[in-house]
Amino acid sequence: MAILTAFCEYHQISYSGVPVGTIKKHITGKGNAGKLDVIEAVRKKGFKPVDDNEADSLALMDYVLVKYGKE
Numbered sequence: 001m002a003i004l005t006a007f008c009e010y011h012q013i014s015y016s017g018v019p020v021g022t023i024k025k026h027i028t029g030k031g032n033a034g035k036l037d038v039i040e041a042v043r044k045k046g047f048k049p050v051d052d053n054e055a056d057s058l059a060l061m062d063y064v065l066v067k068y069g070k071e
Helices: 002-010 020-028 035-044 052-068
Strands: none
Touching (some): 020 035, 035 052
């Protein structure tokens, strides 16, 4: 996190963190959802994650697109 923060500040790129519970609640409806719940919710959106890490990334992407709009 420190490296990401330093990089963004050095290059004057705006950034913000999103709590894990917020991402889980967005994608599954439950802030304490398990890995399998997140994977299933992402699959329902039409994605095919290879593991829970990819599912988390896709859930974050979906959150950002919904919150900030598709450009």
